[in-house]
Amino acid sequence: MDIKDGRTVKGINFEGLIDAGDPVSLAKYYSENGADELVFLDITATLEGRKTMVEMVRKVAREINIPFTVGGGISSVEDAFNLLNNGADKISVNSSAIKNPSLIKDLSNRFGNQCVVLAIDAKFIDAKWIVFQAGGRIQTDLDLFEWAKEGVNLGAGEILFTSMDNDGTKSGFAIDPLYKLAKCVNVPIIASGGCGKVEHFKEVFEQTNVDAALAASVFHFGEIEIPALKNYLKTNNIDIR
Template identity: 55%
Template sequence: MVAKRIIPCLDVKDGRTVKGVHFVGLQDVGDAVELGRFYAMSGADELVYLDISATYEGRHTFTSLVERISKEINIPFTVGGGISSMEDAARLLEAGADKISINSAAVYNPGLIDEIAAKYGSQFVVVAIDAKMIDGRWTVTTKGGRVLTDKELFSWAAEAQSRGAGEILFTSMDHDGTKKGYPCETFARLADSLSIPIIASGGAGCVKDIADVLTEGKADAALAASIFHYGEIEIGDLKRQLTAMGIPMAVNKI
């Protein structure tokens, strides 16, 4: 049986990680490779690097960073942020990314999912969906929740899957940043309606929140940023606690 995955998400701006405290033994918390390696050694199952640069130069720097990550880190990693074309996908694949995550571009140009999946395989395409509840309907948003679209979460996720998405990364914009836990019923409904893995993001404040979304919420993976970056939960410790609760976690002892 496949283990449930724990995935730290690192925001990168102009080649540097933008959140994080100084962990013991870590020289430069802003070095995305060093921080990634630290998480890998702590037991992270995968890493997600999100490029939040707004400039051309920033994006260029990110590509060089992806090459370094691929050279130095020995677990899978996904890259996302601003990917809007086949050229972007090709450039990041070439740089060594294992998967790419597309969000707004997929909403505005759903055919991009088909194109990337056909050329590089579904395992390469994660479709990220940010949604918020509006008048009883899970409405898909873009631009970090600022723009509402006409898409609805469940039908959009099903469409993304049928177009060739390999995984769905769902963030509830109503829960993101609140540290009050994930909307587990919504995650469970999503899991029941899809056959591809679901990564839960946004809302984790404690170990129980993560345990809940991986059990009641039926998610395959939990992604978080702040709780890891600020040392509130240590990944190795989290995985030990989840294992003790009977949730299958990959832990290797060498």
């Protein structure tokens, strides 16, 4: 879920939700419908909005009984503390960790590496997976696999990889880099970007060693219902909750 000023953004189209823009109602909806974990990404630019995020995290933690990760704009131990102390289970860092890699170390020393998710956005350019920052707007010279390894060495306990080439295409997860990523780091990996149908979940779990797969719009628009997805995966012998 992308959050701006305490509201879910990107189109969300559910029947039966009183306020579809309210992240707390949505979180509750998803957790009651079988989601295993939720990720909130704060795309608010202002300091005022950041305070709203802490309040939102608190409300979500009151309502749901599954784990959730919060990311976006976390650049200090103090930022992370405020979110964790209000009920977030994990903190995800992306651009702030590229600018200041020791942030990963500081966070994992303080809260344990199980709390620290390194989110990486990358694009395939000239036969290499190149990392981007600032929500995919700025190209870095980091290589996906090298950065992931460095992040894990610094203390990241999980990698959330989004393929920018696949994101929004609904053509399936980026199997090739996910396969390699799962071979080069020894922490859980969440696949993100490109999911368009239930078969894509099956594909990513069968062909790579990732631990979780993330999707947003297919759920938001009701194109995939979580209970149906889980039934489909179970009948295909994929071990899920």
